[in-house]
Amino acid sequence: MKKFLFSALAVMAFAGSGFASNEVVSDSSYDKEIFHFENLNAKIIDKILKADILNNQNPCSYTIVYVDRYGDRKTKTGRSEGNVSSVVCSNIVAIEIKKLEETGASVKEFSIEWK
Amino acid sequence: MSKKFFLVLLLFIVNLGAVSAQNHVLVKYVEFINSDIPFSMNEFLYIDKEKNQTLYLIDYVNQMPGLISDEVQQELAQADVFAEPGRLDGSIYDYVEINHAQKEIVLYEDFYKRFFQINDSYPDLQWELMPETKEVDGLACKKAVTTYRGKTWEAWYAPSIPLPYGPWKLHGLPGIIVEAIDTDGRFIYKMASIDYNITETPKIPKDKVIKVLSAKEYLLFQDDFYNNVILAPPTRGVTITASSHNVVEGSRETEFEFDIEFSWED
Numbered sequence: 001m002k003k004f005l006f007s008a009l010a011v012m013a014f015a016g017s018g019f020a021s022n023e024v025v026s027d028s029s030y031d032k033e034i035f036h037f038e039n040l041n042a043k044i045i046d047k048i049l050k051a052d053i054l055n056n057q058n059p060c061s062y063t064i065v066y067v068d069r070y071g072d073r074k075t076k077t078g079r080s081e082g083n084v085s086s087v088v089c090s091n092i093v094a095i096e097i098k099k100l101e102e103t104g105a106s107v108k109e110f111s112i113e114w115k
Numbered sequence: 116m117s118k119k120f121f122l123v124l125l126l127f128i129v130n131l132g133a134v135s136a137q138n139h140v141l142v143k144y145v146e147f148i149n150s151d152i153p154f155s156m157n158e159f160l161y162i163d164k165e166k167n168q169t170l171y172l173i174d175y176v177n178q179m180p181g182l183i184s185d186e187v188q189q190e191l192a193q194a195d196v197f198a199e200p201g202r203l204d205g206s207i208y209d210y211v212e213i214n215h216a217q218k219e220i221v222l223y224e225d226f227y228k229r230f231f232q233i234n235d236s237y238p239d240l241q242w243e244l245m246p247e248t249k250e251v252d253g254l255a256c257k258k259a260v261t262t263y264r265g266k267t268w269e270a271w272y273a274p275s276i277p278l279p280y281g282p283w284k285l286h287g288l289p290g291i292i293v294e295a296i297d298t299d300g301r302f303i304y305k306m307a308s309i310d311y312n313i314t315e316t317p318k319i320p321k322d323k324v325i326k327v328l329s330a331k332e333y334l335l336f337q338d339d340f341y342n343n344v345i346l347a348p349p350t351r352g353v354t355i356t357a358s359s360h361n362v363v364e365g366s367r368e369t370e371f372e373f374d375i376e377f378s379w380e381d
Contacts, residue, residue: 060353065194066345069175069226071150072365073187075194076346076357095350097196103344104227106201 060089064096066105138165141310142291144282146173147303150365152191153181158304161316162280169280170316171211175202175225201228203323210319211283213237220284223319224333227340230323235330236372238263240287242270251293251306259288265363265370266302270295276309283367302367331373337362338377 060080067073080092097107142160147153156179159172183191191197202225210223218237223230245258249271256271263284270281272290281292282304295304328336341360359379363369 062195063193064196064198065191066198067152067200068341068360068362068365069200070365071148071152071154073151073190074341074346074357074360075190076355078353078355081352081354092350092353093195100196100198100345101201103340104201104229105198105345108197108199 057083057085058089060084060092062089062093062096064100066100137311139163139313139316140278141313142278142280143307143309144304145307146282147181147305149181149301149303151187152183155179155181157307158282159317160280160282161313162278163316164278167214167216169211169213169215169286170319171213171283172208172317173210173283174207175209176207200226203228203230206230206320206323208317212319213284213286215279215286223321223324226337229325230320231333231336232321232324232327233330233333234327238284238286240285242288254293256293257290261285264368264372266367267298268295269298282306297367301365331371331375334362334371334375334377338379342378 059082062078064076064078065073066076078092078096080089084092100107140162142162144158144160145155146158147155157174157177159174161170161172163169206225209225212221212223213219218239220235220237222233222235224233240261240263242259242261245260247258249256249258251271251273254273255275256273259270259272261268261270268285270285270288270292271294272281272288272292274290276291277289278291279288280286281288282295285292285295285304291306291309292304293306296302338360341362346355346357346360361377361379363377
């Protein structure tokens with residue numbers, strides 16, 4: 001199991017880095033994604049490269065816990081249909097976070113579990 | 116002549132200020148919410164005795180965390196994304212404005228960075244005065260019970276402070292409400308202080324209101340927001356699993372005097 005941790009700031013950079021916000025970028029456009037990564041903070045690139053993204057494709061699953069105004073938690077889980085690279089997995093979660101923030105939610109923590 | 120005039124004017128202004136201060140009272144409450152992620156909030160009741168109006172401020176920003184159970188802590192630790200409702204920049208309070216004389220109540224809430232005005236119906240609370248008494252911080256208090264929108268509230272009021280007001284929407288007792296708790300033990304209000312020496316009441320930032328809704332419309336908006344926006348499928352190629360969000364389940368109000376159909380009841 002590999003787990004990547006990014007700061008909320010990194011998520012914003014990632015989500016705003018040129019991906020179409022309404023679709024998952026497929027692995028076939030992988031080179032394009034790498035190109036976009038060149039525009040990102042070197043620290044983020046380093047973290048992603050360290051995760052050995054080039055050699056692995058796995059299902060991408062994630063869990064979002066959000067609390068309502070009374071402090072009660074609600075859980076939403078997502079799972080990719082098939083195996084994807086860690087880049088695509090990151091993208092899926094980044095889009096999800098961007099959408100959450102667009103609704104007015106405040107995202108406090110973010111990580112991707114890529115099994 | 117002119118010195119005398121200014122002296123009289125000064126005394127008049129000072130006197131006006133003193134009268135105004137006596138007419139305005141600030142009661143500070145602390146509310147404890149016993150939820151999955153429990154927390155306390157400072158809340159402020161501004162009373163205008165002369166006009167029989169109150170303004171209640173709920174500080175949603177400077178929350179004091181409570182003790183989270185091990186089970187919830189574990190679940191939070193396993194989450195990949197943790198999100199909570201955001202607020203507009205500089206938005207600290209939600210407001211409950213009540214004109215008791217006119218029997219009008221208006222709420223102002225910052226819901227996910229949208230500032231709503233909610234025109235509600237005035238809660239005409241029917242209290243049952245109970246024989247029990249107790250002392251709270253040196254104040255002799257009496258017990259009263261009421262039911263409002265699905266919750267039964269137990270209140271302790273101080274007849275020695277004959278102000279018929281209290282936290283949130285609770286009011287109408289022959290003394291200020293010192294403590295209030297719903298019988299599920301989920302919402303607890305405790306009076307922290309009372310100040311008779313105030314002259315100003317905060318202003319509600321009404322210019323930030325984006326929409327005026329009725330209580331029913333606001334509930335339906337929240338239902339749609341949680342179940343069709345927050346929980347909506349996010350991206351192509353991803354399967355989402357989530358249970359529907361019952362927006363009244365953990366709320367201070369669970370039943371209503373008007374007919375309403377929520378999406379999770381389908």
